[in-house]
Amino acid sequence: MIMEWDGQMLVIERIGTDGDVRRAMAAIREWDGRAAAIGLGGIDRYLYVGGRRYVFRQAERLARLAHNTPVVDGSGLKHTLERRVVRQLAEDPQVALRRKNVLLVSAVDRFGMAETLVAEGCRVTFGDLMFGLGIPVPLHSLQTLNRMGHVLGPVVTQLPIHWLYPTGQRQEQIRPKYRRVYRRADVIAGDFHYIRRHLPERLEGVWILTNTVTREDEQLLRRRGAGGLITTTPEWEGRSFGTNVLEAVFVALAGEPPALLGSGRNLYPDESFYHYWLERLGVRPRITCWGAGVD
Template structure:
């Protein structure tokens, strides 16, 4: 049996375990949270190294993109280098392919040219952001608003890309927890000036923890496009009157796993690392990975 483990800086309350059969292989998928403890994550990766087929990094980005340029976070590189034998991935390769593809596949259900989209962090999901620009959605890139706490909405992807070229070499050297909620911080929600940008949008897309953190009490039937959601997250979304939940990764035993888990799964199935963009797309097609749409208020 193939064995894939996501080592996450997120809350251990979200831990899960599932067995699946894909392409004739049995695979055990696990998610293990370390509650924001970087040293615990390092220790767990060293313990798993050579014993599992692939490791995913959760709750932290190893790489972020701006156009075709890739920037590595210092803290995440330290984690990845703790494994000497087992491949370590963060989901960025899959985000760049799976999420871009999902936007185009949803064109028969969403009139993108007449849809306003909020992406709280575009550098974390640059493939998604580029795809939204390609289909003509009116998109607000919230990197300054939600990442840096500055009331500067951006509507131009090319302008965001130029700013990213200037800022990412510096930002990626900062402690990751300054930029993204880890551990118990992921469980906190806030209602402040940032929440009003959700009400401008018809659909909010991107990382779940960014989306959840500032979501207003009443989403008024708006849609959410994201990746990892648990049964608890579904209850949260229903309570805030989200109309549709669209997940880019499949639901397995009641939850959709993160892109880092799914990328590690593809690496384990292929027996190869790294995979090219074409190879990611080949496995996405072979596995039939398509966005899943849930009408939450109808279910409620």
């Protein structure tokens, strides 16, 4: 894909490996020094929970294979963009997000979204144990999520990513589960592969807040009765790309990655970097209403 952004021509290429770590390693080595930026997809490098940062061992090993090209995973953009989007949706009369029942399928990889949903008065169910670990226990408070994150963060970040996240052909499988939790939600938010993984047969009037969806995914949601779709990232050629791609675009345009602030475990990327490029490029959420909404 060739695009012109901010007066510069960008070539954006998605290289799938079907969850094969060796193929991913080979791709990073091949593009190191050739690409302006590399965005890791389907794997987080960092998790931010309650002021602490945890590093996924497998993702860190992949990132360190690149010696000349910056490697990002989208976590810094999630921390800023998704907070902005939730605040905008809270004021948007079409969505009226405030005080809605929200199922956030995984909060530890979207802690900025989790905090802002709660701050805007939403009643949030956190599905981290259910969707990430297969443990049928919903969480209902940030305090509980914090405690869980601090206990499990050092452990789960040492595990292979395919234990926690659907990769390869598993992303195409839908096995309905947790119907009661889905049914209570006015809005289902978070990573689309997690949302899709246990999608119920019907989603009457439910809004979906996510990204990385294709036109086929949109058709699936419409057939199952979803009320609307909100993607936090722009649509390019029929796909709303992930935050890892958009973050890589920012780095390519800037010519350098965002600086890290703080010390020890309290390391956050420079938020001003992301806000600058979000404003400069006019990045806004895409809102598509299919039905009567969530009321």
